[in-house]
Amino acid sequence: MRVNTEDQGRNEQKTSGDRRTFLGASASALAGGIAVMGAPFVKAQGKTTIRFLNSETSTESQAVLRKAASEYESLYGVKVVVDSTPISSAFPKSMAAINAGAPYDIATMGFIAHILQYARGGHLVPLTEMVKQHSWGQMGSWQYQGENWFYPYDYNLVTMFYRKDLYEEKGLKIPNTWDELLANCRALTISKDGSVERGGCVMPLASDSSTNWASFGSLFAEEPLMYDKDWKVVMDAPPNARKYQRFLDLYGELYKTMPPGMNNVSYAELMSLFVTGKVAHTLYSGRVVEAIESRNPALADKYGIFASPDSSGKRKALSYAFDGFIVFKTKQSEETVKFLKWFLDKFYIDWLHSAWMNFQPARLDIYEDPRWKKHPMIQKHWSTMMQMKSYIENNDVKLASVDLMGPSIDLRPCKVFETNVLPEMLQNKVLRGMSSTDAVKAAADRVRKIG
Amino acid sequence: MNQDWRVAALFFASVLTLGVIVGGPLIYSIGLSFYASESFVSPSRWVGLANYVELLADPLFWKAIGNGLLISGVAIVLQVSLGISIALVLNQQFFGRSLVRAVAVLPYLLPTVVACLVVQWMLDPNYGLLKSVLSSFGIGMFDWGGNPATAMGVIVMVSVWIWTPFVVTCVLAGLQGIPAQLYEAAHVDGASPWKQFWHITLPGLRSVMIVVILLRGIWMFNKFDVIWLLTKGGPLDETETLPTLAFRRAFVEFNLGGGAAVATMSFLLLAMVMLVYLRLFPIDETRQGR
Numbered sequence: 001m002r003v004n005t006e007d008q009g010r011n012e013q014k015t016s017g018d019r020r021t022f023l024g025a026s027a028s029a030l031a032g033g034i035a036v037m038g039a040p041f042v043k044a045q046g047k048t049t050i051r052f053l054n055s056e057t058s059t060e061s062q063a064v065l066r067k068a069a070s071e072y073e074s075l076y077g078v079k080v081v082v083d084s085t086p087i088s089s090a091f092p093k094s095m096a097a098i099n100a101g102a103p104y105d106i107a108t109m110g111f112i113a114h115i116l117q118y119a120r121g122g123h124l125v126p127l128t129e130m131v132k133q134h135s136w137g138q139m140g141s142w143q144y145q146g147e148n149w150f151y152p153y154d155y156n157l158v159t160m161f162y163r164k165d166l167y168e169e170k171g172l173k174i175p176n177t178w179d180e181l182l183a184n185c186r187a188l189t190i191s192k193d194g195s196v197e198r199g200g201c202v203m204p205l206a207s208d209s210s211t212n213w214a215s216f217g218s219l220f221a222e223e224p225l226m227y228d229k230d231w232k233v234v235m236d237a238p239p240n241a242r243k244y245q246r247f248l249d250l251y252g253e254l255y256k257t258m259p260p261g262m263n264n265v266s267y268a269e270l271m272s273l274f275v276t277g278k279v280a281h282t283l284y285s286g287r288v289v290e291a292i293e294s295r296n297p298a299l300a301d302k303y304g305i306f307a308s309p310d311s312s313g314k315r316k317a318l319s320y321a322f323d324g325f326i327v328f329k330t331k332q333s334e335e336t337v338k339f340l341k342w343f344l345d346k347f348y349i350d351w352l353h354s355a356w357m358n359f360q361p362a363r364l365d366i367y368e369d370p371r372w373k374k375h376p377m378i379q380k381h382w383s384t385m386m387q388m389k390s391y392i393e394n395n396d397v398k399l400a401s402v403d404l405m406g407p408s409i410d411l412r413p414c415k416v417f418e419t420n421v422l423p424e425m426l427q428n429k430v431l432r433g434m435s436s437t438d439a440v441k442a443a444a445d446r447v448r449k450i451g
Numbered sequence: 452m453n454q455d456w457r458v459a460a461l462f463f464a465s466v467l468t469l470g471v472i473v474g475g476p477l478i479y480s481i482g483l484s485f486y487a488s489e490s491f492v493s494p495s496r497w498v499g500l501a502n503y504v505e506l507l508a509d510p511l512f513w514k515a516i517g518n519g520l521l522i523s524g525v526a527i528v529l530q531v532s533l534g535i536s537i538a539l540v541l542n543q544q545f546f547g548r549s550l551v552r553a554v555a556v557l558p559y560l561l562p563t564v565v566a567c568l569v570v571q572w573m574l575d576p577n578y579g580l581l582k583s584v585l586s587s588f589g590i591g592m593f594d595w596g597g598n599p600a601t602a603m604g605v606i607v608m609v610s611v612w613i614w615t616p617f618v619v620t621c622v623l624a625g626l627q628g629i630p631a632q633l634y635e636a637a638h639v640d641g642a643s644p645w646k647q648f649w650h651i652t653l654p655g656l657r658s659v660m661i662v663v664i665l666l667r668g669i670w671m672f673n674k675f676d677v678i679w680l681l682t683k684g685g686p687l688d689e690t691e692t693l694p695t696l697a698f699r700r701a702f703v704e705f706n707l708g709g710g711a712a713v714a715t716m717s718f719l720l721l722a723m724v725m726l727v728y729l730r731l732f733p734i735d736e737t738r739q740g741r
Contacts, residue, residue: 092702095491113705121492195576195591205597207685261576263686264596269577278577411489411705419704427687431597450704 049079050336053097053107055090056323060354068347072339080339090114094328098123103328105336109150110323111209112142112403113414118326119149120411125327125337127151130344135364137392138399140322144409151340152324152362153351155392156285157399158214159305159318163188163280167304174306176313178218178250185257188280200257201281202273204265205427207420212402213321214270214283216422217308219247220400221317226413226447227406236444244443246311248429248436255430263431275299283319286357286388289381300380305387307397317398318391322362357381360388412451421446477718483711490705502712511688511696512713516720519692522603522678523671526610530667531660533611534618539652541619542626552623559616567680570609599689602682606690609677614670618663625659626652661732665725672721693717 054065062084069080083104085093090107091114097103103123109115118124126147140152162174166188175181185200204211224243226235234240255262259278261269267284271291274282277299282288292299307316327336343351349371352359356377366372367389378385391397403417416422425443428434434442484502488495506512541552558566573580574595582592595601633651642650675694678684684691684699691699693713701710 099491117490117493117705121494123492193586193589193591207683259577260592260594261596263594264571264576273577276578415705424687427685431686 047077047079048332048335049081050105050332050339051097051102052080052082053090053094053104054082054084055087055108055110056355057084057086058355061351064347064350064354067350068343071346072342078335078339094118098328103330105330105332106325106327106340108153108323109326110156110321111414112409113411113418115150115326116144116409116411116414118328119144119147123329124149125329125333127325127327127337127340130337130341136362137364137389138395139320139404140362140392142409150324150326151344152322153348154323154355154359155362155388156213156321156323156358157318157360157388157391158217158283158285158320159388159391160217160308161274161282161284161288162304162306163299163302164304165302166280174304176309178246178309178311181218181309182250182253182257185254185281189257196257196259198277199259199273199279201254201283202258202262202265202270202279203251203254203283204270205255205262205423205430206264206266207423207427208266209417210266210270211423211426212417212420213319215251215319215426216247216400216402217283217317217319218250218310219244220319220398221308221310221315222247223310223315223317223398225405226416229407231406231410231412233444233448235447236441241437241440241444244425244440245436248425248439250311251426252429252436263427274303286360286384287355289357289384290355290377293377305384307391315398316396317400320399320401323359324362353378357385360385360392362392364393415450416447419446419450421450480711481715484708484715486708488707490707493705493707495708498708502708503716506709506712506716511691512693512716514688515691515693515696515713518603518690519672519694522606522610522674522690522692523668526607526614526671527664527667529607529611530615530618531664533615534663535622535656537615537619538622538626539648541623555619556616558613559620561613563613563676564680566609566613567677570605570612571681574605596682597686599686602686602690606678606681609681610671610674613677614667618667621659621663622656625656629655658734661734665728668728669721669725673717693720 052065052069054062056062062082065082065084069082073079083093087110090109091111094104094107094114115124126149128143128148130151131141131148136152137155140155141148142150162184167173167184170187172184172187173180175184187200188198189196189200190198203215205215222243224235224240224247226233226240228234235244259273265273270282270284271288273279274284274288275291275296277296289300289303292303307318309316325340327333327340330336349366349369352361352366352372353375356375361367361372373379392399401417402422403414405413405416421443424446425439428439428442429436485497485499486495487498487501537555541548541555545551572578576582576592576594576596579592585592593601595605629651633655634647637647637651672692673694674692675698678690678692678695679698682690684695694717697710697713697717699710700706700713704710
């Protein structure tokens with residue numbers, strides 16, 4: 001009995017000792033953990049850290065940013081932390097950072113609506129002085145409330161890519177009118193088993209940004225208005241209604257030459273369908289050339305580009321977007337602007353080379369810069385690049401975008417873009433079988449509702 | 452007494468944690484629905500019930516409810532019927548049963564993004580596996596994303612593929628709890644397998660099924676990822692549901708208050724349905740007359 005009591009006491013002591021040991025070890029581990037986690041924070045207190053939200057996620061572009069960050073830190077002792085995210089999540093992420101009280105200092109941004117919202121909310125530093133120092137292509141130096149909030153680095157012109165070899169084979173010419181475009185697409189369409197095996201063209205239909213960005217070049221060539229100068233919706237009033245209707249009639253016919261799945265086609269498919277020979281025409285920026293070189297180099301000398309024609313052969317137009325840098329208003333905005341200037345001075349060319357054809361320079365002086373010109377792929381595709389340059393330099397070809405329709409830069413057309421009014425107008429035409437007149441009327445009513 | 456204190460402390464700690472994690476965002480979201488705001492970084496303006504008035508007058512809201520009910524209903528019927536069938540097979544003795552049980556649960560472990568991408572690749576109208584198969588029979592590929600019925604069908608198919616294993620696992624666990632003697636007695640009495648299933652198995656699974664259908668109903672009605680990844684609510688809003696509509700309003704159309712109103716209505720709707728469901732089918736076994 002005594003022995004048992006002693007054993008019990010030893011056991012209790014042991015258990016108690018174990019508990020103490022465990023609690024002690026846990027407390028030490030917790031304290032250690034806090035110290036380790038706190039260390040960089042404490043360290044960061046004495047050092048400026050610039051947080052960079054990057055939405056150019058290719059390995060090459062990220063590598064340039066990493067290298068620049070490392071060099072800047074070693075030169076100036078300022079740490080630059082680069083956080084890369086797909087472009088679709090850049091806005092929610094940067095917005096969440098502001099709300100969490102830890103805003104990014106600098107970001108790449110491509111959608112005007114997001115920039116406008118940040119500018120209206122007083123979250124951006126104007127970059128007017130920096131932008132003023134250079135010449136830009138059409139719309140490259142756009143302003144809002146008298147300031148430049150955005151330092152563009154590229155244009156994403158939506159040119160029509162076509163297969164030169166197929167054109168030669170069929171004796172076709174670059175189209176100057178919608179009828180010619182439709183005839184070429186029909187001539188190059190191959191059907192098998194009742195479905196299109198090789199599409200004459202691809203113009204996306206899905207309710208997303210790729211359709212807004214890519215599908216309306218031919219419409220813009222007709223120069224239709226969506227709003228009048230007082231922001232009244234006039235897209236279903238003459239003469240605009242007829243222009244939209246004509247475009248829908250054209251789309252309805254072109255749709256018959258497209259491969260199946262247009263409602264699921266997005267950026268990647270626009271490229272891959274062309275690169276793999278599934279379509280004879282596609283609409284995209286210079287990134288198609290990069291895709292051709294990496295996935296199907298045999299096509300590298302068999303493609304060409306042209307601007308979208310209007311119905312009568314009088315005008316050409318291109319849909320477009322651009323990307324650039326924005327600087328957020330933070331306690332270290334001054335240091336961030338300094339970093340951006342340094343980056344533009346030292347790494348701008350490397351940055352543009354990281355997507356050598358897709359990052360079509362927005363600054364006109366770059367086209368004369370021997371450092372930029374020496375890239376072997378730019379040299380190889382020089383004629384295409386010069387053709388793209390001519391589109392931004394001259395006013396012969398109209399550059400337009402759904403989110404820039406209207407008498408001035410404003411959030412209203414941005415909402416039309418985001419709510420997919422025009423893609424759904426196409427869907428009403430080809431999926432629902434609505435008449436062009438009704439589809440335009442429905443779209444105009446939606447634009448009015450959006451406000 | 453000491454024990455009671457600990458239980459109470461744990462209870463209140465749990466309630467507090469849940470209150471912060473669930474209640475906080477819920478109250479914040481309901482609050483947002485009374486404001487007009489373009490985004491989290493834009494100025495907001497008090498509009499009272501205007502977002503709700505606008506929402507209730509919007510045909511898309513009612514369509515989204517209908518779509519949500521249709522997708523959830525069809526998916527749950529298929530998940531439950533397939534889940535019970537598979538569980539009954541896996542409950543039998545056969546060689547390699549453990550391995551087959553493990554394999555049967557695998558789809559549930561797949562990340563939704565992966566599952567949706569796999570399906571998209573398989574059904575791609577230009578490069579997909581199905582196109583190749585159909586082509587070998589001389590049949591052209593159909594455009595599933597451009598047709599409301601097939602787009603909805605694909606959403607249901609993916610949902611059934613991924614979440615039927617959840618039903619299988621629950622039903623399998625429920626089957627273990629049915630006494631074998633009941634089947635032996637029924638066998639002696641000459642009951643057919645169908646009668647055994649109808650009079651022993653199904654009543655024995657009642658509690659499990661009530662919970663499974665409740666959970667699957669809530670999860671399916673709140674399902675966002677599969678729909679967004681596969682169709683984004685298209686074509687022409689034909690697969691739009693309340694979660695995708697809430698997301699679209701708040702984060703795509705720059706109408707944060709409108710999105711919050713959709714989310715709040717969705718929450719209220721689900722809460723009401725859940726209360727009615729639990730009233731009709733109480734989980735408490737003593738109230739089920741068993």
